[in-house]
Amino acid sequence: MLYRTAGQFKTSYKADQALFPVRQDAVLLGVILILAWVVFPLMASEFTFQTLLIPILIYSLAALGLNLLTGYAGQLSLGTAAFMGVGAYACYKMITLMPWMNPLVAILLSGVFSAGVGVAFGIPSLRIKGFYLAIATLAAQFFLVWLFEKWGWLYNYNASGAIQVPNLEMFGVYVAGPQASSTVQYYVVLGIVTLLTIVCINLTRGTLGRTWKATRDMDIAAELIGINLMRSKLTAFAVSSYMVGVAGALFVFMWRGAAEPNLFDIPLSFRILFIAIIGGLGSIMGNYLGAILIVGLPVVLNTLPAAFGLPISPATVEHLNVMIVGALILFFLIIEPHGLARLWALIREKLIIWPFPH
Amino acid sequence: MDGSDYRKDEREVPVMDAGYVTADGRQIGGTLMELKNITLRFGGVVAIKDISFDIHEGEIRAIIGPNGAGKSSMLNIISGFYTPSEGELWYRGAKRRPMKPYEVARDGVARTFQNIALFEGMSVLDNVMTGRLTQMKAGIASQALWWGKARDEEIANREVVEKVIDFLEIQAIRKTPVGRLPYGLKKRVELARALAAEPKVLLLDEPMAGMNVEEKEDMSRFILDVNDEFGTTIVLIEHDMGVVMDLSDRVVVMDYGKKIGDGPPDEVRQNQDVIDAYLGVAH
Numbered sequence: 001m002l003y004r005t006a007g008q009f010k011t012s013y014k015a016d017q018a019l020f021p022v023r024q025d026a027v028l029l030g031v032i033l034i035l036a037w038v039v040f041p042l043m044a045s046e047f048t049f050q051t052l053l054i055p056i057l058i059y060s061l062a063a064l065g066l067n068l069l070t071g072y073a074g075q076l077s078l079g080t081a082a083f084m085g086v087g088a089y090a091c092y093k094m095i096t097l098m099p100w101m102n103p104l105v106a107i108l109l110s111g112v113f114s115a116g117v118g119v120a121f122g123i124p125s126l127r128i129k130g131f132y133l134a135i136a137t138l139a140a141q142f143f144l145v146w147l148f149e150k151w152g153w154l155y156n157y158n159a160s161g162a163i164q165v166p167n168l169e170m171f172g173v174y175v176a177g178p179q180a181s182s183t184v185q186y187y188v189v190l191g192i193v194t195l196l197t198i199v200c201i202n203l204t205r206g207t208l209g210r211t212w213k214a215t216r217d218m219d220i221a222a223e224l225i226g227i228n229l230m231r232s233k234l235t236a237f238a239v240s241s242y243m244v245g246v247a248g249a250l251f252v253f254m255w256r257g258a259a260e261p262n263l264f265d266i267p268l269s270f271r272i273l274f275i276a277i278i279g280g281l282g283s284i285m286g287n288y289l290g291a292i293l294i295v296g297l298p299v300v301l302n303t304l305p306a307a308f309g310l311p312i313s314p315a316t317v318e319h320l321n322v323m324i325v326g327a328l329i330l331f332f333l334i335i336e337p338h339g340l341a342r343l344w345a346l347i348r349e350k351l352i353i354w355p356f357p358h
Numbered sequence: 359m360d361g362s363d364y365r366k367d368e369r370e371v372p373v374m375d376a377g378y379v380t381a382d383g384r385q386i387g388g389t390l391m392e393l394k395n396i397t398l399r400f401g402g403v404v405a406i407k408d409i410s411f412d413i414h415e416g417e418i419r420a421i422i423g424p425n426g427a428g429k430s431s432m433l434n435i436i437s438g439f440y441t442p443s444e445g446e447l448w449y450r451g452a453k454r455r456p457m458k459p460y461e462v463a464r465d466g467v468a469r470t471f472q473n474i475a476l477f478e479g480m481s482v483l484d485n486v487m488t489g490r491l492t493q494m495k496a497g498i499a500s501q502a503l504w505w506g507k508a509r510d511e512e513i514a515n516r517e518v519v520e521k522v523i524d525f526l527e528i529q530a531i532r533k534t535p536v537g538r539l540p541y542g543l544k545k546r547v548e549l550a551r552a553l554a555a556e557p558k559v560l561l562l563d564e565p566m567a568g569m570n571v572e573e574k575e576d577m578s579r580f581i582l583d584v585n586d587e588f589g590t591t592i593v594l595i596e597h598d599m600g601v602v603m604d605l606s607d608r609v610v611v612m613d614y615g616k617k618i619g620d621g622p623p624d625e626v627r628q629n630q631d632v633i634d635a636y637l638g639v640a641h
Contacts, residue, residue: 013516014509202504206512207494214477214488221475224437225551226463226492235498282479 003351019201036190041183049182050255056288056295057186057193058250063275063287064200065243070273071281072204073236074216075125079137080272082144083241084248085264086114089154091249092163096156103168103175107192107253111245117144118241125233141266148261162260165253176253185254192250196243201284203239212236213282274325278332280339289340293328297321377414380607381622387415389448390591391436391559396445398431398615405431406442407615413559418585418592420602420623423612424635429595430472432612433561436593437469438462450558464492468557470548472564472595478537482547485536486522489554490515522553525587526580542573546580553584560584562594566601574598578605603627611635 003024010016020026044053066080090113094106121140125133148154155163167177174180175188203209214222215232223229252259271294279290298321305312312320336342377387391413398406406428413419421429434440435447438459447454449465457465468489477485493515496508504512523529526546531539536547545565552560565581566574578601584590596602602609603623611619611626613635619626626632 013513013520017512017516019504199502202502202508203498206501206504206508207491207496208498208501210480210484210488211491213480213484214491217477217479218475220439221471221477222488223459224439224463224469224471224475225488225555226460227488228458228460239498 003348003354005352017205033194041186044182044186046182049186051299052296054182054186054189054255056291057189058247058255059272059275059291059295060288061193061196061250062244062247062272063279063290064197064284065240065245065247066272067276067279067281067283067287068200068204068212068243069236069240070276071283072209072216073212073233073240075122075233075236076130076134077137077240078134078266078269078273079121079140079144080244081264081266081268082141083114083118083244084251084268085144085148085259085261086117086241087111087245087248088252088259088264089148089163090114090245091253092165093154095166095168099166103170103253104188104192107246107249110249111242114245114248115238115242118237118244119234122234122237122241125237126230138266141269145261145265148264160260162258163252164258165256168253176257178257189250189254192246196246197284200243204284208235208239216282274329278328278339280341281337283339283341285344286339286341289344293340294325297324380417381624384416384607386417386607389413390415390450392448393432393435394446394448396432396435396442396447398428398435398440399443405615406435406612408445409610409612409615409617410445411610411617411620413591413593414608415591416585416589417607418581418594418605420606420609421593421595421612422597422599422602422609426614427612428615429612430563433469433563433593433595436462436559437467437561463555466558467561468552468555468559469561470545470552470563470565472567474541474544474548476536476544476548476551479535481533481535482528482539482550483519483523483532485547486519486532486550486554487515489522489551490519492555518556519554522550525553525583526550542569542576545569545573545577549577549580549584553588553590556588557590559591559593562592562596564595564597566596566598574601581605 005022005024008021008023010021015021020029040048040053062080062084065083066077069075069077087110091106091110094101094109095103117140121137124136128136149161155161158164165177167179168175173184175184204212211222211227211232212235214225214227215229215236219229222232248264256263275290275294276287277290278286278293279288280286298317301312301317301320301324302314305317332339377385379385389412392410393412394410396406396409397404409428409432421432423429431440435442438457438461441456477488480488494511496506496511500506500508523532526549528543528546528550531543531547536544539547549562549565562581566577569577581592581594582605585592594602594606596605606623608621609619609623609626610617611629611632613631618631618635619629621629
């Protein structure tokens with residue numbers, strides 16, 4: 001009843017191309033933004049910030065980056081964590097070499113480095129497709145993690161081999177490091193993620209997005225209608241790796257506070273791939289839904305049984321989590337390959353014509 | 359000037375490099391594309407053997423022949439998907455260097471495919487918009503912000519695309535995902551995508567394959583209208599002889615990679631080699 005598109009006519013192409021042509025969608029988004037910018041920070045405890053809000057946003061951004069490459073441009077990648085690592089290490093080096101640098105600028109610039117590395121490892125995509133490309137990106141995954149470990153300059157020859165986030169100040173407020181408050185970090189992450197999400201939405205609905213989707217759906221036809229496949233694939237690697245790199249910098253600077261090379265190992269790549277698949281390949285919103293599920297599930301499993309007085313050990317929770325996530329991935333691959341985002345789209349279609357079946 | 363004068367003109371002017379007048383009295387322009395002694399080999403297999411023909415501006419040129427005659431290979435050479443082993447392709451008065459398919463597309467050659475090659479994951483509108491990609495030049499920053507040049511381009515190109523959508527009568531399905539459409543409509547959307555590029559030369563690879571009579575009639579009407587209203591030069595491959603004879607101004611007939619006939623439909627129909635190729639001949 002509430003969700004009706006009837007009567008919302010568009011009289012110009014500009015209006016038809018608006019970000020949210022359906023009024024209810026715009027309202028819904030407004031509500032979500034108010035929740036994210038005002039309500040959550042006011043209500044959240046330290047625990048909620050650290051286990052839910054901040055990681056969900058960061059994982060969403062990483063999955064969004066991967067989704068641009070895999071879901072929109074159709075290029076499979078298993079090197080996401082390594083590209084996150086490039087972003088994190090680039091940010092660390094910039095901050096330690098140039099301590100006067102604004103941390104926000106450093107984080108946004110660190111994506112440029114991972115974009116460069118991403119393009120370099122994306123070059124094989126010009127020749128190989130599908131599984132074979134996935135293996136080529138796997139090479140990036142192993143090589144880069146090895147590099148983080150062996151190249152002492154990257155971690156300033158630290159005895160522990162790990163990078164430690166220093167206290168970083170911006171306009172008199174600590175934004176990173178042990179002194180920074182979770183609320184400030186949350187706002188920094190939220191600001192960057194909001195900005196980059198808008199960028200991704202605009203890119204995917206415009207020229208570049210069509211180029212990518214054409215490359216994904218039928219590369220031969222794409223080339224014959226005038227798309228330079230090389231440019232299309234490499235821009236996808238560049239933009240995707242940029243988002244992933246920024247997510248990596250946020251991951252270490254705004255959340256973990258420190259990182260060892262093996263943090264960026266393949267399990268993290270898979271985790272982000274799962275978020276993108278469960279959320280929905282080829283969708284922007286899906287990444288958020290997927291991240292909420294993957295990050296939120298262990299927290300719910302940890303707290304719910306205890307609230308009901310059920311005695312479940314932390315180890316059991318860990319096992320349960322793996323089992324449920326595994327089952328969900330199977331479920332989505334078989335029943336709904338387009339993920340949670342597709343489920344939402346179906347609900348939306350039903351709502352528009354409700355109470356009639358079709 | 360009466361009808362007999364038209365016929366007289368036609369005989370006096372040599373066909374090459376000048377226009378001619380069709381049987382129904384339409385003036386056709388000069389040579390737009392010329393293929394000279396094209397040979398195409400795949401290893402030891404000769405798919406096309408020493409074929410020459412020309413395409414005049416504004417005409418509907420058909421390529422016909424039995425299965426495996428090399429028609430689609432010919433189209434693939436024109437669209438740059440294959441590079442001929444020997445021979446030259448002249449386009450707009452200059453010899454064309456070996457080009458990538460996307461460069462050929464940017465040079466004003468658009469095509470449709472024998473097996474529909476639409477982008478299944480996108481809506482009809484987005485599919486047709488991909489036909490305009492070669493015209494869209496906004497930088498990535500402008501696109502990222504949906505501001506300035508990128509937004510202006512989106513709106514300007516949308517107007518062009520909407521004209522094509524109107525023209526092909528697919529307004530009602532513009533926001534439908536292509537994967538949900540029936541076959542005949544998909545063919546039409548593919549034509550729309552090619553037309554959106556506003557090509558000089560439109561290559562149609564079996565535009566009516568698998569269609570029923572009404573769909574064929576619709577498609578024929580669209581092809582004639584495109585040629586008439588936009589002056590687009592059309593090269594088409596088709597198996598339905600009735601369609602070919604009705605639509606085309608001149609026909610090239612191929613068999614086993616060789617050209618066995620070339621001329622107006624009526625003339626080709628009388629050609630003994632063509633009759634032999636289609637009906638078989640007693641040895």
